[in-house]
Amino acid sequence: MTANSRKFAAVLCRTAPIALGLLTLAACGDNNNDAPPVATPAPTPAPATTANFNVTRCLNQTIPGTGLTVAGAVVPDTLKINLAAASGFPNGRKLTDPVIDVTLGVIFLDLTKNSPALLVGLNPTANDVAFRTTFPYLAAPQGSPPLSNTNGANFNFRTDAESAYVRVDRMGMPAVSTALIGSSRKTAYNDASPADDAAGTFVPDLSTTLTGLTNALADDLVARGLSPCATPN
Amino acid sequence: MTIGRKLPLALGGAGLAAAFVLLTPGIGILAADHLDPPSRTDPAMDSTPDRPADIADIYAWHTSTSVILALTFSGPQATTLPATYDRDVLYGINISNAGATTDTEIPIRIKFGQDGANQYGVDVSGIPGVTGDITGPVETIITKDGVKVRAGLYDDPFFFDLQGFRNTLATGNLAFNPNRDFFAGQNLTAVVIEIPRDRIEAGSRLDIWASTARLGGQL
Numbered sequence: 093m094t095a096n097s098r099k100f101a102a103v104l105c106r107t108a109p110i111a112l113g114l115l116t117l118a119a120c121g122d123n124n125n126d127a128p129p130v131a132t133p134a135p136t137p138a139p140a141t142t143a144n145f146n147v148t149r150c151l152n153q154t155i156p157g158t159g160l161t162v163a164g165a166v167v168p169d170t171l172k173i174n175l176a177a178a179s180g181f182p183n184g185r186k187l188t189d190p191v192i193d194v195t196l197g198v199i200f201l202d203l204t205k206n207s208p209a210l211l212v213g214l215n216p217t218a219n220d221v222a223f224r225t226t227f228p229y230l231a232a233p234q235g236s237p238p239l240s241n242t243n244g245a246n247f248n249f250r251t252d253a254e255s256a257y258v259r260v261d262r263m264g265m266p267a268v269s270t271a272l273i274g275s276s277r278k279t280a281y282n283d284a285s286p287a288d289d290a291a292g293t294f295v296p297d298l299s300t301t302l303t304g305l306t307n308a309l310a311d312d313l314v315a316r317g318l319s320p321c322a323t324p325n
Numbered sequence: 326m327t328i329g330r331k332l333p334l335a336l337g338g339a340g341l342a343a344a345f346v347l348l349t350p351g352i353g354i355l356a357a358d359h360l361d362p363p364s365r366t367d368p369a370m371d372s373t374p375d376r377p378a379d380i381a382d383i384y385a386w387h388t389s390t391s392v393i394l395a396l397t398f399s400g401p402q403a404t405t406l407p408a409t410y411d412r413d414v415l416y417g418i419n420i421s422n423a424g425a426t427t428d429t430e431i432p433i434r435i436k437f438g439q440d441g442a443n444q445y446g447v448d449v450s451g452i453p454g455v456t457g458d459i460t461g462p463v464e465t466i467i468t469k470d471g472v473k474v475r476a477g478l479y480d481d482p483f484f485f486d487l488q489g490f491r492n493t494l495a496t497g498n499l500a501f502n503p504n505r506d507f508f509a510g511q512n513l514t515a516v517v518i519e520i521p522r523d524r525i526e527a528g529s530r531l532d533i534w535a536s537t538a539r540l541g542g543q544l
Contacts, residue, residue: 168426168427168532168534169534170421170426170427170532170533170534171383171385171531171532171533171534172426172530172531172532172533173385173386173387173392173530173531173532173533174529174530175387175522175526175529175530175531176529179386179387179388180386184385184386184387184531184533185383185384185385185386186384186386187384187395187482190484192485192490213503214486214489214499214501214503215484215485215486215489215501215503215506216484216485216486216503216504216505216506216509217484217503218484219480219482219483219484220480220484220506220508220509220510221480223482227393227466227473227475227517227519228395228466228473228475228477228479228517228519229393229395229517230395230397230479230480230482230515230517231479231480231482232479232480233404233477233478233479233480233512234404234480234510234511234512235403235404235405235512236404236405237404237405237406237407237408237478237512238407238443239407239408239464239477239478240407240408240410240443240444240445240462240463240464240477241443241444241462242444242462242463242464242465243444243462244439244440244441244444244445244446244462245440245446245462246440247437247438247439247440247445247446247448247460248412248438248439248440249412249436249437249438249446249448249460250412250413250415250436250438250540252540254415254434254538256540256541257415257538257539257540257541258538258539258541258542258543259536259537259538260365260366260375260378260379260414260537260538260539260543261358261361261362261365261366261375261378261379261380261536261537262380262534262535262536262537263358263361263380263382263383263534263535263536264383264532264533264534264535266358266382275363278361278362278363278364279362279364279365281362282361282362282365285427286421286426286427286532286534287425287427287428289427290426290427308497309493309497309498309499312498312499313499316499
């Protein structure tokens with residue numbers, strides 16, 4: 093575990109039980125496993141940055157309106173819905189939500205000074221075609237692709253037990269967790285389940301990657317007049 | 326490619342001072358969740374990519390009366406191509422509505438089948454308050470016991486500047502362009518399910534995630 097991943101774990105240990113109620117984090121209190129879970133890729137010549145930030149404060153922030161910390165929103169890797177509040181990412185995920193820009197805001201900005209929505213507009217803010225306002229909500233396919241006929245009635249559905257199937261892919265939160273898991277760990281991540289997330293299995297990966305991104309991009313955020321949540325080491 | 330929703334980050338490494346360098350390897354592998362995991366779904370890294378089982382995105386939202394779920398997969402793709410209905414893939418939308426947020430109280434399972442040439446059907450099981458499975462042809466709205474299901478080919482609903490993201494990772498400078506949408510003009514396959522809210526609501530919190538699995542093992 094790197095120093096920063098330890099800090100991330102410490103943050104999770106402090107905040108996750110509050111945010112997630114019944115969960116316990118098996119990794120809490122265990123700092124003895126120093127085996128880095130992420131293989132180091134072959135170095136590619138590139139200018140290195142000297143920035144060195146600590147992202148603990150970012151992960152410990154509460155996302156306004158959700159009652160969740162950033163760490164609690166990412167771990168476990170599920171879409172979280174509070175039915176008592178209005179729908180819209182990160183409270184669930186609607187088709188129209190600009191999830192990438194909101195995510196960037198949430199993981200990089202000081203949410204006491206900047207709105208999580210402040211980076212909306214970096215990327216396109218809407219789909220290229222309009223969504224339907226009624227079920228099934230998704231827009232019709234573009235172009236003139238061949239479509240299945242709709243007259244079948246006796247379909248040959250498999251009847252095998254679920255145990256006969258082997259996991260290929262999983263997904264909960266858009267971008268965040270998948271983006272924050274290194275290439276060498278993606279297979280293990282997709283084989284895992286939210287219980288593994290909650291046990292802290294991938295916390296070092298998340299912390300390491302977020303730190304790297306912050307070190308690279310913090311200067312850009314400051315140049316735009318924004319307040320990064322990370323603190324210099 | 327795990328693009329959509331799995332952003333093309335694919336970062337690795339642990340050195341803090343070298344973090345910028347480490348942003349470079351793996352770029353171009355993924356995006357949102359399209360082509361993720363690369364070792365199983367990305368043609369660049371797998372000679373037998375499992376495109377049908379490649380999740381693009383999971384959406385879930387609520388209204389005063391409904392919970393709506395949309396699982397998109399096998400995309401994005403050109404608008405000349407047909408949908409993907411693979412009978413050997415088991416799609417899951419896993420919902421926790423009580424107790425531990427990591428336990429699945431409502432395991433919704435989705436399968437596809439065929440009835441002759443170019444006649445495909447969908448089977449949805451596990452929805453509370455529905456007697457038996459919901460089955461019927463794709464490309465049409467199926468209604469049973471108050472639940473609506475429609476599987477079919479759709480526009481890819483995700484919007485994001487993938488190229489800008491890759492450029493950002495490669496340079497360490499924010500390089501997004503709000504007028505560049507990698508997913509524009511592309512389609513994918515999806516299943517949309519609308520469920521009366523009282524079938525799902527037990528407390529105020531829901532945790533939802535999607536999974537795919539292939540019969541007999543990975544390709």
